[in-house]
Each structure stands twice: as structure tokens, then as C-alpha cells.
Amino acid sequence: MTTLTTALAPGSLPARAEASYAAKRRRKLVVAALVFAALAALPYGIRDVYLQNVLILTLMYAALSQSWNILGGYCGQVSLGHALYFGFGAYATTVLFVTYGVLPWFGMLAGGLLSAVVALGLGYPCFRLAGHYFSIATIVIAEIGLLLVHNWDFVGGAMGIQWPFNPDSWWTLQFARDKIPYVHFAVGFLAVVWFVTWLIEGSRWGYWWRAVKDDAQAAESLGVEVFRSKMAAAAVSAFFTAIGGGFYAAYVSYIDPESVMSFRFSLLFALPAVLGGIGTLWGPLVGAAILIPLTEISRSYLGGSGNGLDLMLYGVLVMVVALARPEGVLSLFRRTRKARNEEATP
Amino acid sequence: MSSPVATDPLLRIDHVTLRFGGLVANADVSLEVPEGQILGLLGPNGAGKSTLFNLISGTYRPSEGRIIFRGQDITGLSAPERCRRGIARTFQVPRSFDSMNVVENVIVGGFARHASAAAARRVALETLDFAGLAHRAEAVAGELTPPEKRRLEVARALATGPRLLLLDEVLTGLTPSEAKAGVELIRKVAATGVTVIMVEHVMEVVMPLVDRAVVLHLGRVLAEGHPTEVVRHEGVITAYLGERHRAA
Ligand SMILES: Nc1ncnc2c1ncn2[C@@H]1O[C@H](COP(=O)(O)OP(=O)(O)O)[C@@H](O)[C@H]1O
Ligand SMILES: [Mg+2]
Numbered sequence: 001m002t003t004l005t006t007a008l009a010p011g012s013l014p015a016r017a018e019a020s021y022a023a024k025r026r027r028k029l030v031v032a033a034l035v036f037a038a039l040a041a042l043p044y045g046i047r048d049v050y051l052q053n054v055l056i057l058t059l060m061y062a063a064l065s066q067s068w069n070i071l072g073g074y075c076g077q078v079s080l081g082h083a084l085y086f087g088f089g090a091y092a093t094t095v096l097f098v099t100y101g102v103l104p105w106f107g108m109l110a111g112g113l114l115s116a117v118v119a120l121g122l123g124y125p126c127f128r129l130a131g132h133y134f135s136i137a138t139i140v141i142a143e144i145g146l147l148l149v150h151n152w153d154f155v156g157g158a159m160g161i162q163w164p165f166n167p168d169s170w171w172t173l174q175f176a177r178d179k180i181p182y183v184h185f186a187v188g189f190l191a192v193v194w195f196v197t198w199l200i201e202g203s204r205w206g207y208w209w210r211a212v213k214d215d216a217q218a219a220e221s222l223g224v225e226v227f228r229s230k231m232a233a234a235a236v237s238a239f240f241t242a243i244g245g246g247f248y249a250a251y252v253s254y255i256d257p258e259s260v261m262s263f264r265f266s267l268l269f270a271l272p273a274v275l276g277g278i279g280t281l282w283g284p285l286v287g288a289a290i291l292i293p294l295t296e297i298s299r300s301y302l303g304g305s306g307n308g309l310d311l312m313l314y315g316v317l318v319m320v321v322a323l324a325r326p327e328g329v330l331s332l333f334r335r336t337r338k339a340r341n342e343e344a345t346p
Numbered sequence: 347m348s349s350p351v352a353t354d355p356l357l358r359i360d361h362v363t364l365r366f367g368g369l370v371a372n373a374d375v376s377l378e379v380p381e382g383q384i385l386g387l388l389g390p391n392g393a394g395k396s397t398l399f400n401l402i403s404g405t406y407r408p409s410e411g412r413i414i415f416r417g418q419d420i421t422g423l424s425a426p427e428r429c430r431r432g433i434a435r436t437f438q439v440p441r442s443f444d445s446m447n448v449v450e451n452v453i454v455g456g457f458a459r460h461a462s463a464a465a466a467r468r469v470a471l472e473t474l475d476f477a478g479l480a481h482r483a484e485a486v487a488g489e490l491t492p493p494e495k496r497r498l499e500v501a502r503a504l505a506t507g508p509r510l511l512l513l514d515e516v517l518t519g520l521t522p523s524e525a526k527a528g529v530e531l532i533r534k535v536a537a538t539g540v541t542v543i544m545v546e547h548v549m550e551v552v553m554p555l556v557d558r559a560v561v562l563h564l565g566r567v568l569a570e571g572h573p574t575e576v577v578r579h580e581g582v583i584t585a586y587l588g589e590r591h592r593a594a
Contacts, residue, residue, distance in 0.1 A: 223455070
């Protein structure tokens, strides 16, 4: 190979840039540790069970939206069918626990692996579709999945499955008297997905995925394996979405097809990331912190979730963000920082 | 690394044809590019120059013919595989990754050589330094000025560690002083041993820079040779340079 770069004297500019980059990456970890520690402490200050429930759901959707963000935000493949993987996780965990006595921890893992494999199988044909066609295909596939589960008696069909009542325990993830352990599980889940995303951001996959999102043809010319990138992103994304499904099943302790696989979930995974900032580390949490409490309030005031009013509310919200801030709420802060940088450079 | 026999060209395009439906974008093109040359690819708009770049870099596959790179038939290889083997390109309309900053754009190229992020980043920073863009490393790619965008295209391609670099109109639309700076960069790249094929319209720029020129017209090779011979070629004058040039 030509030795273009080794022929260069190692200038001080690259060396300095490298050091400041490493420091910046470490700083992000420290900030994250502080944020997650604060979130874990939060329920001790909130004794109200209703508010604790909102907190748990917010954290869970933040983690699920981050999982969606791995494929939709970083790699640019906008899935509106992630309810399928959420359902797989919920059903795998529930059936394995209720029917076979397998602890939910293992059930989640099984559901996650199953979802990753299914994502690869579906990605094989779907990733040959461009843009909107891909999104439409994901909606259709998830709806087919919902129909199949509806008619599958082994997993309870339309009736669903009830978790048995057990004493509170971290083994079975069942806590009837105190919701704080669920908060902690949700924080842990969010922290894990955040950390994995942080790792990916600094790795070749992260750069490849963003390159694929921005311009697949330019990416290919620079050695990026576009198809493999999409497949890998889909597998990781599906895996964590299923883990969230397993957690949700344990939390609500009763599942049926509509309550874990409806299209509403697919929207609820995508929207926080879109709202907060797509393809960013904190966008999904910021978006979920705005959207999920709003959802719960609208549920109490507008009554139930069956009338689709809340979906309309999300639609309006996302349209407002898309028009005013296409890069999400987080970009409000980034703009000011960029402006500052520009002042600094002559 | 095994080097091919000294007489083997770095790149050989062997009777390549590409059709888009009824339109023949490249018709029976044959070319040889020896290692170390700067080759100018000339011709009017629509002649098939960018299409030929797409065929060499693997964006398109030829309808007929073969492409041989370093003695190996690469006609069936994917674009990323060709990149790893040492072919890099820029695009006529710059295609930066606009959600990334400048150095991140170049890191993507660096990963063609190194799987490790630290190594890819080091390559990217050094390449930016080489390309004169180090001071813009942290700028968002979408906010670069046009000449900076062109430089970024070149830097990103260079970071992949190419033996053959395809430059598609990287100097077009620049002011004379910007173009002069661009020419210096191309010379600097060539001096490191990288073979260059470049598309460029301004003859004042092409003539002193390239070792050899090839003129395409309607997808065919119309003329080929030393730039001073090519501009005197009767067919080239009528098809491309125009009567004005003959008079001058
Ligand atoms: N993807 C494509 N589909 C159909 N026609 C194309 C495509 N790309 C290029 N062409 C046609 O091929 C011809 C050569 O185009 P191009 O290689 O871009 O010319 P040049 O770069 O020399 O200006 C033009 O007539 C152009 O319209
Ligand atoms: Mg062109």
C-alpha cells in the first residue's frame, strides 16, 4: 500500500485532536453515570404510585426508543413494525415462565435472540427495499405477526396469558407491593442500551451505520458494507426491543395480542427518538420524558387509549417538531454550541 | 505485497460497454492506465465520463467487457471490495455525510484500512492535515464552503489508502486561486505514488497537470495521447473544444 500518512510527520494538531476526543468520550460516560444514578434515586422522592408508574413507563420507552434508534436513527432504516419484536419478547418471556417455569431473565434473553434471528430473516428481503417501501413493509409484517398470534391458541390466542401471583422477587421480576424495583430494572435496562449505543458510536459499526443513513452510495465507495450494516443494526435493535417486551410483560403481568403487539407500540418506539433527536445518545430519553407523561395525562383526561386520540396527539406533536426542529428537541442545545464554535474559529 | 509485472498497467479497461435501456453511456471503451500517471478524462457533458468512473469503482456493472485492476479481474466485485483493493473516488456532486462532522466523514474512509476506531481516527486526522482541512476537522460537513466540500471528498477518498484515485470534476466551479490550490493538492497526492484519473473541463488546468489525456464522446474513446496532441486532434476540436479553440 502507498504510505501516504506514514510519510507525514506526526503533527501536533492530530495528536491534540485525538486526546481531546478521548476526553470527550469519557466525559459522556461520566455524565451518563450521574444521570442514571439520579434516575434510580428518583422514586424515593416520588411516593405516589401513579407517578411511579409514569416514571417506569417513561424509562422503559426511553430504552425501547433507544433500541429503535439504533436501526432507525443511526442506520436510517425507519421501522414502524418494532411492535413485532416487542411482542416476541413479551410472549417468549410469558410462555416460558407461565408454561415451563423458566425465569423471566432467561425468557427475555430467549425472546431477544429469537427477535434478532427474525430481524435478520426479515432484513434479507426488506433491506433491498428503498426508504418508504421499507417502512411500509415493516408495518405490514408486524400486522401479520399480530394476526398470527391472535389465532395461535398455544400462546393464548385472543384471550392472552395471565402471569401467576407470586411473592415479590427479583428472580421472577414480580413486585406486587412496591414498584421501586421496576424503576430500577427500567433504569438498568436504559443504562445498558445507552452504553451499548455509546460503544457502537465509537466503533466501526457506528460510523458505517451513519454513513449508510446519510448516503449509501458514497458509503459503498469508501468500503462500507451497506447490506451487512443494515442487518447488524436490525439484529441489535430487535434484540433490545424484545428485552423491553419481556420486562413489560412482567410489569403488567397480563398480555394479549393487542396489549403488546399493536401498531401503537411501533409508534411509541419511534416517536421519542424523533422528538428528542434522531441518531443521538440522549434524544430518546428527552423525547420519552416529554411524550410519555403527556400520553398518560391524555389517557386520564381523554379516557382510555382505544379511541386513537392519543395517536392523533403524537402525530401533531411530531409534525410540529418536524417543521420547527427537524433534528429534534436536543438540537436546540447543539445549535448554540455550534454557534459558539464558529465564533471561536477565525 | 506482491507487485504485478512492471509492464502490467495498474488499471485495464477492456472493451467495456454500459447501456441504460436504449442509451449507450459507454461504448466499447478500452483504456490502460500505468501506475503513477495522472490521466485526464475529457469530453463534453453526457460523454460518459462519470459513468466510466461508476464502472471502475463498482457502482455500476458493465453490460459487456472486463475491468482489470493490478492484474486481477474485478468486474464482478462489489464497490466496497474494490475500495479495499485500492480504488477510491470522488463524486461530481459532492456527497458528504451531512449528519457527521468533517473528521468523522474521513474516519469512514479510514475504516477501509483499519478496523480499530483509534487507528481510523489517526489516519483521518493525518489525511485532513495532508489535504489542508485540519482546521475544519470539527465543522459539520453540511456547512462547508464549496471548495472545502471538494477537499473533503478528496480527503475521505485518500483516507481509504488508494492506489488509484478517481477525481470527478473536483476543480469545477472553483475560482482561479481555489483551482490553483486544488491542483497543488492533486500534485501532492500524485507525488505519494497514487495514480490519478481526473475529469476536468478547463484546458488551462488540464494541460500542464496531466501526463496523458483521453477524450470521450458519445460514450466512445475519441482520442488519446499526450495532452498537447489531443487538443490538436481534429475530431476533438469539432466535438468538444469548438472552433474558438482552433482559432486560439
Ligand atoms: N443512472 C443512469 N440512468 C440512465 N441514464 C444515465 C444514468 N447515468 C448516466 N446516464 C446517461 O449516460 C450518459 C453519460 O452520462 P455521464 O457519464 O454522467 O456523462 P459525463 O459525466 O461525461 O457528463 C448521459 O446521457 C446520461 O444521461
Ligand atoms: Mg460527469
